[in-house]
Amino acid sequence: MKNIFRKFTPMLMAALAVVALAGCAADDEDFTPGTADNGAYLYASSTNVTYGPDDQQVLKINVGRMDSTTEQTFNLAGDNDAFQVPSSVSFAAGQTSKEVDIPFSLQIGESQTVDIALPSDQKSNYGLDTLRVTVLRDYNWLSAGSGMFIENTFTGDSGTVAVQHADGTDIYRLVQPLKKMTGLTSNLQFTMDANGNVGFKNGRYDIFAGYSKNQGLDYLYYSDKYPDYCSFTNNNGVLELTFLLSDGSSLSTGGDFIFKWNKGYPVQNSFSESN
Numbered sequence: 001m002k003n004i005f006r007k008f009t010p011m012l013m014a015a016l017a018v019v020a021l022a023g024c025a026a027d028d029e030d031f032t033p034g035t036a037d038n039g040a041y042l043y044a045s046s047t048n049v050t051y052g053p054d055d056q057q058v059l060k061i062n063v064g065r066m067d068s069t070t071e072q073t074f075n076l077a078g079d080n081d082a083f084q085v086p087s088s089v090s091f092a093a094g095q096t097s098k099e100v101d102i103p104f105s106l107q108i109g110e111s112q113t114v115d116i117a118l119p120s121d122q123k124s125n126y127g128l129d130t131l132r133v134t135v136l137r138d139y140n141w142l143s144a145g146s147g148m149f150i151e152n153t154f155t156g157d158s159g160t161v162a163v164q165h166a167d168g169t170d171i172y173r174l175v176q177p178l179k180k181m182t183g184l185t186s187n188l189q190f191t192m193d194a195n196g197n198v199g200f201k202n203g204r205y206d207i208f209a210g211y212s213k214n215q216g217l218d219y220l221y222y223s224d225k226y227p228d229y230c231s232f233t234n235n236n237g238v239l240e241l242t243f244l245l246s247d248g249s250s251l252s253t254g255g256d257f258i259f260k261w262n263k264g265y266p267v268q269n270s271f272s273e274s275n
Helices: 002-006 010-027
Strands: 038-041 048-051 059-065 072-075 088-091 095-102 110-115 130-137 141-151 160-168 171-174 186-191 202-205 219-222 231-235 239-248 251-263
Touching: 038 130, 038 231, 059 072, 088 095, 141 171, 186 239
Parallel strands: 048 130
Antiparallel strands: 038 059, 059 095, 072 088, 110 130, 141 160, 141 251, 160 171, 171 186, 202 219, 219 239, 231 239, 239 251
16 A cells, blocks of 8 residues: 555546545535635655756746636745745646746855745645745766775774765765765765865764764764864865764764775875874
8 A cells, every 4th residue: 555655646636636536525414515616736856956067957847726627827936045936826727737947046066955835725724825846956977986984983884985076176075975975875075276275164064964873963063163173185085074963952972983095096196194
C-alpha cells in the first residue's frame, strides 16, 4: 500500500479526498454537504533546486485547483525580489493544473529561498497555500585531485576524498569528506589563492547534522574571534582545520580535520601557511 500512495500526485490525492467525502454523504442521512471547494494549491517536483552557471534562471512550480468547470484566476505573491513571481495565474475551463515559470536573478555561487503564496480566500482545503523553495545557482566544479582526509572529532577515521575547484574562482571543496565515517554527505568548502594561502568562512555549518553519535553537537562553528580554537592552515598541501562544535545554542571545543593533498595539488614547490 505504501508504494501505491507514493504514485499519487498532490492533485489526485486532493480529488480522492473529495470523492471520499461524497461517499460518506451517500451513507449518512444526517450528512450536510459543506461549501464546494473551488480553491487552489501549490506543489513542485522539488523544493531544493540547483542550477548550473549556464542554465536558464527560471524556477518552475505548479498550481492545481479543485474545480475545473469554469475559467478561474488565482493571485500569487513572493517574498523575495530576486524571484519574479507572477501576480496571478489563469485557468481555462477544463484545466486542472498549470505550470508557472518564475524568472530569478542570482549570482553564480549564490543560494536564496523564496516563499510563494496564495491568498487565504483562494486556497484549497486539500493542499499547500505556501510553497518554500531554495534555489542554488552553483559553480562549474572541476576536478582538483584527491587526498587523505582524517576526521579527528568523533571517529578518528580516515579515507580518500576528492577535491573540486570552482571554475574561475579561488574556491575549493572536499567532496563529502565524512561519508565514509558517518554516512553524511555535506561538502567542505574553503578558499585557496595561487600561493596556497587558505581561508575558511566564519559561520555555523550543519555538516554533522543527523549523526547519531555526536550527542547533539550537530554544527561545526568557525569564527576568527576565537583564534585559540578556530584556525585553518596549509603546510604545503597538508590542510588542518580546527573549530568549535555547537548544539545550536552553546559552543564546545574539540573539532579537528586534517586533509593531506596527495594528487593534483595546484600549488607547486611552495610552502604556505595561513590562519
